[in-house]
Amino acid sequence: MTSITITDVAALAGVSIKTVSRVLNSEPNVRDGTRERVLSAVNKLNYKPNLAARALAGSRSYLIGLYYDNPSPGYIADLQRGAMSACRKAGYHLLVEQIDGEKERWRPRVESLLDQVKVDGVILAQPVCDRGAVLDVLEERNAPFVRIAPAGDWDRGPYVYMNDRQAAYDMTDHLLSLGHRRIGFIRGHPEHSATQQRYLGFAQAMAAADQSPDPALVQWGSFTFRSGVGAAERLLNRPVKPTAIFASNDDMALGVMAVANRMQLNVPRDLSVAGFDDSPIAQVVWPQLTSIRIPVAEMAEAAANILIHKRLQQQAPAARLLDFELMLRGSVGPASLA
Amino acid sequence: MTSITITDVAALAGVSIKTVSRVLNSEPNVRDGTRERVLSAVNKLNYKPNLAARALAGSRSYLIGLYYDNPSPGYIADLQRGAMSACRKAGYHLLVEQIDGEKERWRPRVESLLDQVKVDGVILAQPVCDRGAVLDVLEERNAPFVRIAPAGDWDRGPYVYMNDRQAAYDMTDHLLSLGHRRIGFIRGHPEHSATQQRYLGFAQAMAAADQSPDPALVQWGSFTFRSGVGAAERLLNRPVKPTAIFASNDDMALGVMAVANRMQLNVPRDLSVAGFDDSPIAQVVWPQLTSIRIPVAEMAEAAANILIHKRLQQQAPAARLLDFELMLRGSVGPASLA
DNA sequence: CCTTAAAATGACAACGCTGTCTTATCTCTC
DNA sequence: GAGAGATAAGACAGCGTTGTCATTTTAAGG
Incomplete structure (x- = not known):
């Protein structure tokens, strides 16, 4: 049950262990014929170099x-x-x-x-x-x-x-291109890095479309479903509702959809909802959530x-x-x- | 930048490297005084044994x-x-x-x-x-x-x-103790191991309570939200609705809740819903889902x-x-x- | 052909530990 | 306090690779 070593391979191939090592590490200065002989021996023995030994002798741990x-x-x-x-x-x-x-x-x-x-x-x-x-x-x-x-x-x-900013910009642009003007935005957790970038993208796209930003349409959230519910309630209880809400992540967007449901608002007829992250749940809910896939x-x-x-x-x-x-x-x- | 080795520790402690090794591996036959001297040297040098060397020399890779x-x-x-x-x-x-x-x-x-x-x-x-x-x-x-x-x-x-079977048994028992008699059950994916066990627990608890099993109240699912929706529709469109539905996992239970919502059934007043897995979503939905935590x-x-x-x-x-x-x-x- | 440089290969010492075996040092006991 | 039997500690050889350097073989040039 003792495992085979480089020595076995070297013996079978009729070369020194150093040459086997060279072949295995794709080092130069090995003749083609030799390389092939070594490789065939490696295959025949199903040899696999020992990681610990490699790490100890060399500089890589793999x-x-x-x-x-x-x-x-x-x-x-x-x-x-x-x-x-x-x-x-x-x-x-x-x-x-x-x-x-x-x-x-x-x-x-x-x-x-x-x-x-x-x-x-x-x-x-x-x-x-x-x-x-x-x-x-x-x-x-x-x-x-x-x-x-x-x-x-x-x-x-x-x-x-x-580019979170660009993604939020593009999504906002998409909403604008569909005719939306009163677009609500739900920011994420203030300490999260993406929060500011995503908001920036939204704001810039709105500005580029000459939409004066309505501060009341921008609400804080904290990336949780619950916070999305709260923000959505604040947005949808206004005298003039937004026609679309763009949440900084999917969990909050789902919160928005839940509130819309409860308020008998049909999505997307009465309210469009967009998220960010393209989490698995986005495809499970109905209607499926428009979102941004992060690679x-x-x-x-x-x-x-x-x-x-x-x-x-x-x-x-x-x-x-x-x-x-x-x-x-x-x-x-x-x-x-x- | 060269890292410190067992030799350095041995030198500082005034012992052989083997003794250091013994201390580090909690081997017997080391005097207390020696052990302490070694340990203090280890701490002073902040020595950490090299994993690759250990693995190569010994029989453990950690x-x-x-x-x-x-x-x-x-x-x-x-x-x-x-x-x-x-x-x-x-x-x-x-x-x-x-x-x-x-x-x-x-x-x-x-x-x-x-x-x-x-x-x-x-x-x-x-x-x-x-x-x-x-x-x-x-x-x-x-x-x-x-x-x-x-x-x-x-x-x-x-x-x-x-013990999936026991868990399902206990949950069913809980439902029974609350007065439920017409309990719907949604099985999981037929190829999944837990499916049969969970169903067994349900069936046994029902039998123990002298509840003749109504085959129509047992529906197949596949552990997905969507399949939960389908099964719930089949259960809730019956002339005599169940008062509780026990789904084999949370995703399907959420499907049940979605259907209940759509059918204007209040959970838990009109319908009790129980799941299995205690997935994170269980605490996010409203009302929060009764479920079984798997350790x-x-x-x-x-x-x-x-x-x-x-x-x-x-x-x-x-x-x-x-x-x-x-x-x-x-x-x-x-x-x-x- | 012989010389010389370049390319291919090999010998051998690390790498930093643990295992085995040997030696030195205690602890008893009578 | 001497001998026996533990107990503690050390010497040294690997473990299976890669790095370094020496050596052999090949190719190139005159």
């Missing part, structure tokens, strides 16, 4: 860490799917670590991944990527990391991101790839922009002529 | 693998939280791997984790734990694994689980602990039962006197 805090489960799942996909293709493996924001308990865990496991790089997801102390630890150790959609400190390491998995995949191929490129890209997508569904229709 | 397929994101997140918690306490780290059921692509990944990474154990989540071929690979390599809530093959390795994180934690402490116990437990919890909320009330 492990990538993913730090996340406590965002929505769907977000984590997408993130992992993307990161895993990149890892899979490169023979890497993914290590996950939850960073509890509150306590300082995260520190030993982060340090452990760096000092003990010696991961080749770290992907920092949403809230963690903005925690200065975490970045400090990483920079201090000179550990490669990529941040996903950071909220600020854009000069601290490479990052991948999506979460793609961002994670890009982040992982930056880390994996870091050694190849002399200059790592500072930032990588990925495209959002407007998911137009039944919850948005033309403005009613009321 | 890595646990988590295989999952594609269940709900919330399920994965809970699973990871539990497994991570156990790992954290024992100085282990968690490696995740998605096993795409369809393709055979999973095989090299599973083998890689076993042969290359040499994880100390594998946790198999919901659908993966019932895939015979995966179990074959693990058993073939003699790799320690724990299955979480398997649907069958209970003799293939240790597992942790929850997902606890099961994962128990599974990880079994793997981590395997070497300690001579005989690994074959199974570990964890408790569910009835979450009684607003969607269930006493039977109306109609």
Whole structure:
């Protein structure tokens, strides 16, 4: 049951273990014939290099860490799917670590991944990527990391991101193009990075269409269903109702739809509703929610790839922009002529 | 920037590296004074043993693998939280791997984790734990694994689980105790393991209360919101409506509530609704959904602990039962006197 | 052909630990 | 206080790779 080693392969191929190593690591200076002989031996024996030995002798661990805090489960799942996909293709493996924001308990865990496991790089997801102390630890150790959609400190390491402002702008533009003028907007949690960007996009699109902003049509929320309900009630109990409501995320948009239902307002006939995130629920409710798809998995995949191929490129890209997508569904229709 | 090794600690403590190793691994035959000297040196230098070296020299990798397929994101997140918690306490780290059921692509990944990474154990989540071929690979390599809530093959390795039948029984009993007699039941996806158990619990509780089962009150669903809607329509369009509906999971229960809403039935006055899973949405809807909490994180934690402490116990437990919890909320009330 | 540089390969020492076996040091006991 | 039997500590050889450097083979040039 003892596993086969590089020595076995070398013996079978009639070369030294170093040559096998060269073939396996795609190093230069190996004759084609030799390479083929080695590869065939590798296949014949179904040889797989030992990760620990590689890590100990070389400089790579073939492990990538993913730090996340406590965002929505769907977000984590997408993130992992993307990161895993990149890892899979490169023979890497993914290590996950939850960073509890509150306590300082995260520190030993982060340090452990760096000092003990010696991961080749770290992907920092949403809230963690903005925690200065975490970045400090990483920079201090000179550990490669990529941040996903950071909220600020854009000069601290490479990052991948999506243009939230532009997405909100485009969605607002879409509503305007359907004739909507009284468009309600529900902002997200004030401490969340995306909140301001999404509002900005909305405001800019409105301004570009010469719509004077009605402050009463902009309500605060906190990204929860409940807060969406509250904001929707404030918006829909006004003497002149908006014909469309654009919520900063899907949960709040669902809250809006619930209120509309309760008030006997037909969506989209009496009220158009748009969300942001394109969460799974968006397609479950009826009518299906028009929303904006965030390329979460793609961002994670890009982040992982930056880390994996870091050694190849002399200059790592500072930032990588990925495209959002407007998911137009039944919850948005033309403005009613009321 | 070169990291400190066991040699540095040994030098500072004035002992051999082997003694340091003994202290770090809690091996016997170290005098208290020596142990303290070593530990203080470890702390002073902030020494952390290199994982790769440990794995290469010893028999442990301090890595646990988590295989999952594609269940709900919330399920994965809970699973990871539990497994991570156990790992954290024992100085282990968690490696995740998605096993795409369809393709055979999973095989090299599973083998890689076993042969290359040499994880100390594998946790198999919901659908993966019932895939015979995966179990074959693990058993073939003699790799320690724990299955979480398997649907069958209970003799293939240790597992942790929850008593779905008892939970459904208790919930049904709860409904009965509130005076409900015409209780509708929505079964889950026929291929899902829990489906039959949950139905059994329902049926047994009804039988125990001398309620002859009305076949028309038992409808098939498939664990989706949509299927819950369909089943609810079939149940609520009957001449004599049920006073309560117990759905095999929350998504379907939400479908029931949607239909009830549309039919102007007040929940819980006109219709009580109970679900299963206690998914996050259960607390978001209004009224909040009475449901059954599955100890997902606890099961994962128990599974990880079994793997981590395997070497300690001579005989690994074959199974570990964890408790569910009835979450009684607003969607269930006493039977109306109609 | 022989010389010389370049390309291909190999020998061997790390990497930082743990396992095994040996040696030194206590603790008893009579 | 000497000998036996623990108990504590150390020496040293791996673990399975990669890095470095030496060596051999091939290709190029006259």
